[in-house]
Amino acid sequence: MKLLLLIVLILKFASSLRGGVNHLNMVLSDAERFKNVDSDKGAMKRVGSKFRNRIGSNEYPAESGRYRIYVSKACPWAHRTLIVRALKGLEDVISVTYTGPHLKHLKESFDPTQSYLYKGWNFDSEICVEPHGFEYLDELYEYAEPGYRESCPQRPSFTVPILFDDKTQTIVNNESGDIIEMLNADFNAFAKNAHLDLNPIALHEAQEQINAIVYPGINDGVYRCGFAQTQAAYEFAYNEHWKAMDKIENLLSEHPFLCGKQITLADIRLFVTLIRYDPVYYSHFKTSRNKLIEMPNLLRFTQAIYHLPGVADTVDIHFIKLHYFGSHDNLNPSGIIPKGPSLNYLLSSCA
Structure with a gap:
């Protein structure tokens, strides 16, 4: 009987892992897979994603037209989904609801006695009308799962991107790594660029090796610098x-993209951090050893991705600065938004 139960459990687990080794790793969220190993009590620790359902099930x-993604144009994790949606030609298939630039009471979210004040991203009707009339993202989470706030073991997490099902009125998934995989593979019947595969099986292992450098050292690495408490x-x-930036700078001297000559999801993951680097992270998160303009291979890489069809339309540097410098009042108490730097060098055609 125990053996039979074990076999059933193994089969159920295996059936959830569509797509091979890459999905085996994605059973855990990026935050869980690449935890901050620093034991200092002042080190930033990111919470894992809770909603992990996938497209392709009976449910x-x-x-086409059933799902939408909730994104902030400021959030690099959400930005991933906008880029993959554009590259695959899914604009008429997956709708988008944009948040405003601000996180309401972000500072209080880190204090257990005041975290009840945290509401997540705001909605601004002048930017985009939220279909339910919600003012803040926490309302959507509570709508999809009543009691969600109380269920969070630490600080409440109201993150984007969100893949939302308009038919069942619930959150399907809020892990960006999952969502970009699904946008790449699961809507090909409706995609204008179905032939484009950003996650080829032959490059799964290579992408995982890259992600193990880029996520903890660069994507989340800039946040670990910015939100360190000691x-x-x-x-x-x-x-x-x-260490991670230098390693990737050297890697990109060998070929145009992270895994060779073909663009992959790993490249999209890196780009969204690099495009924010000089206008935000260099100063705001104190990563200030070098600017992107001083890293020739990373700069060329960023220019190449930016000039792919549809990608530039997903980048809004002014909105990005409004969020970071306007929401992080613990890092920028004055709320002053910097006018610079000029990004003409960054947005020009690559050599």
Whole structure:
């Protein structure tokens, strides 16, 4: 009987892992897979995603016009989904609801006695009308799962992107790594660029090796620098960040993209951090050893991705600065939004 139960459990687990080794890794969220190893009490620790359903099941079949993604144009994790949606030609298949630029009471979210004030991203009707009339993202989470706030083991997490099912009125998934995989593969019947595969099986292992450098050292690495609460935690994060940046700078001297000559999801994951680097992270998160303009291979890479069809339309540098410098009042109490730097060098055609 125990053996039979074990076999059933194994089969159920295996059936959830569509797509081979890459999905085996994605059973855990990026935050869970690449935890901050710094033991300093001042080190930033990111919470994992909770909603992990996938398109292709009987409950959530691939359909055109059924799903929408909630994104902030400021959030790099959400930005991933906008880029994949554009590259695949899914603009008429997956709708988008944009948030405003601000996170309501972000500072209070880190204090257990005040975290009830945190509401997540705001909605601004002048930017985009939220279909339910919600003012803040926490309302959508509570709508999809009543009691969600109380269920969060630490600080409440109201993140984007969100893949939302308009038919069943619920959140399908809020893990960006999952969502970009689904946008790449599960809507090909409706995609204008179905032939484009950003996640080829032959490059799964290579992407995982890259992600193991890029996520903790660069994507989340800049946040670990910016939100460190002690000097020791900041210096640990800073050193790890620049180890990763130097490693990727050297790697990109060998070929145009991270896994060779073909663009993959790993490239999209890196680009969204690099496009924010000089206008935000260099100063705001104190990653200030080098600017992107001083890293020739990373700069060329960023220019190449930016000039792919549809990608430039997903980038809004002014909105990005409004969010970071306007929401992080613990890092920028004055709320002043910097006018610079000029990004003409960054947005020009690559050599």
